[in-house]
Amino acid sequence: MEKVKFCDPQTQEEIELYVVEETQLNGVKYLFVTEEEDGDSDAYILKEIESKEQDIVYEMVDDDAELAAIGKVFSELIEDADIEY
Numbered sequence: 735m736e737k738v739k740f741c742d743p744q745t746q747e748e749i750e751l752y753v754v755e756e757t758q759l760n761g762v763k764y765l766f767v768t769e770e771e772d773g774d775s776d777a778y779i780l781k782e783i784e785s786k787e788q789d790i791v792y793e794m795v796d797d798d799a800e801l802a803a804i805g806k807v808f809s810e811l812i813e814d815a816d817i818e819y
Contacts, residue, residue, distance in 0.1 A: 735752045735753065735754075735771055736752070736753040737750045737751065737752055737753065738750070738751055738753060738765065738767065738780075738792070739751075740767075740780070740792065743793075749769070751767035751768065751769060751778065751780075752767060752768050752769075752770070752771045753765050753766070753767055754766045754767060754768055754777070754812060755808055755811050755812050757804075757807055757808065757811060759803070759804055759807060762781060762782065763781075763782040764779055764780065764781055764782070764795070764804050764807075764808075765779070765780040765782075765792065766778075766779055766808045766811075766812065767779075767780055778794055778795075779794070779795045779801065779804055779805065779808065780792035780793065780794060780795070781793055781794075781795050781800075
């Protein structure tokens with residue numbers, strides 16, 4: 735499973751997240767990521783905000799309307815997951 739490194743903007747802590755699924759909506763790329771590779775885990779939706787050569791910058795989606803829309807898409811793409819958003 736592919737992993738991405740994410741730097742928390744508040745704590746500056748870098749964590750590795752596992753990419754479960756990715757999709758595009760209205761030309762914007764989104765990733766559905768988890769903290770653990772298998773089993774129940776916290777999950778996040780990341781939104782691509784910038785792409786520089788080989789580096790891609792993502793931020794966590796925190797807008798409720800955007801989160802609900804893309805959460806619905808991911809819940810349809812990931813059949814065996816119980817996604818709450």
